[in-house]
Amino acid sequence: MEGKWLIADRDLNEREGLKWLLKGSPIPVTNIFLAGDYQEFVVIFEKELPDVVLMELDMISREDWPAFRELMQIYDPILMLTSAEATFEKARLAIDMQALDLMIKPFSTTKIKSAYQKAYRKLTINSPKNGNHHLSAFRDLSYESLFISHDSDTEFCHMAALQTENIETISTLYSFLSEYPFKDIRGIFPLSDMVILLFKETCANIKEQCQKAMRRWEEEFSDPMAVVIHLGKTTAMTLHEKYLETRKMLKFTYYKGYRQVVEFEFLPDWVHIDPFLTPQEQRDWVDMLAAMDTEKIKKWLYDEFLKPQGPFPDPGFVRIRLTSILAQIRRYMKTYHLDEDSTFEQEYRQIFHSILYDTVLYRTVQNLILFIQKIFHGAESSIRNFKQDPIERGIAYMEENFSNSQLRLEDVAQYVDRNPSYFSHLLASKTGSNFTEVLAGIRMKEAKRLLTETNKPVKEIAILAGFQNANYFSRMFKENTGMSPREFRIHKLGKGSV
DSSP: OOOEEEEEOSOHHHHHHHHHHHHTSSSOOOEEEEESSHHHHHHHHHHHOOSEEEEEGGGSOTTTHHHHHHHHHHHOOEEEEEESOOOHHHHHHHHHTTOSEEEESSOOHHHHHHHHHHHHHHHHHTSGGGTOOSSGGGTTOOHHHHHSOOTTOOOOEEEEEEEESSGGGHHHHHHHHHHSOOSSEEEEEEOSSOEEEEEETTOSOHHHHHHHHHHHHHHHHOOOEEEEEEOOOOTTOOHHHHHHHHHHHHTTHHHHOSSEEEEESSOOOOOOOOSSOOHHHHHHHHHHHHTTOHHHHHHHHHHHHOOSSOOOOOHHHHHHHHHHHHHHHHHHHHHTTGGGSHHHHHHHHHHHHHHHHOSOHHHHHHHHHHHHHHHHHHHHHHHHHHHHOHHHHHHHHHHHHTTOTTOOHHHHHHHTTOOHHHHHHHHHHHHSSOHHHHHHHHHHHHHHHHHHHOOOOHHHHHHHTTOSOHHHHHHHHHHHHSSOHHHHHHHHHHTTOO
16 A cells, blocks of 8 residues: 655755655655645645654644644544654653654654654555554543543553563554554553553453564564553443553562463452561571571572462562662671672672562572672682681781780781781781781770760770770870760760760
């Protein structure tokens, strides 16, 4: 079918260029009409009744918009729109008009040819011999019916929601579905994250049609798709109510995955779970991580999250629960200083992103298990390096024995089996401080903690921190902080740091 094409653009060069590209394409077309302003467009449109319209949005004034919308609804041509403004408002208008495409100037030849081919395929599909005018008889259905509930807005139809795993392909999916030869279709509505299909209530093979469309889509685009079909018999439901239930049902993709079509007549409730780990579960995770028990961790995660049958909890609660587990893993990483390794830190952030945004739970759990295995290898390497590094071992010994006011360089050097002078040299090379300064820093850190977290008197804190007497401690503390221990405590308490 050749059909009639009407190109409307205020720029003469744009009009002629668009016409030249159409005539030079393999599309069989002989009737091409041009309009340079809105009034000329209306005259030509009403006289010729074109099958395809390529219209510059910017030439339609606000006052002319209602008349243009009504004209398109009555005659239902295949509509493609152009604009020099890449704004949300223009995109919204194009979606509202259910335009086949919105092209932003300056045009690319490839984009225009692709749009022409898309329009021609739709023109062929919509030809009378196919008997498949998707939307012409049902322009009364609107986006407003999906998002706003009116008592009078009760539609006797079934609803299907189609969602691709790659959200950036939604516009392509809409174009694909607009050209697909569905039967008993009542409307196609592209949203930001899915496409809604409405079928006549008498349609008996919605699932089969959706399965075929899904297979063809994945053959052409290799992008997994999930389909949810609302078959509820409650005719008193408005489209808005059906839309809310269908959108909620689509969340079950998080558990069931893509590449399937799910029908439902009633919406199952989420089962309640505590999104946070209990104290016992926290202890279990500390023990499993400390033992590096990969198999036990794997079983715990599988039992907790990958149950084959419902009822299922709200995916939002599951994501929170996974972040609670990740918090335990984070503490484990800090224990072995793995957070200081850029590779582990980057992978940690990727896991966190997967927990928050991944669309399939199984994938997140598998990524988490693989990450845990990697940090176990990192921890083992850290332990080996620690045993081989006399400075790390020496500092750890000082952190364990700082309360001993008689702790000497010789004691630490003997512990790591090094000559005191040589150990002192290694310590200064690695930390930039001598033995006395490092030990004083450890003791001062503990003293600050005791001052802010306990009500112990300063004299007792001095002894616990490893200082010989309270006066010496107070003098050293003021040199370090500029405040006496009591002033430091009052200052921190005043800031709520207890």
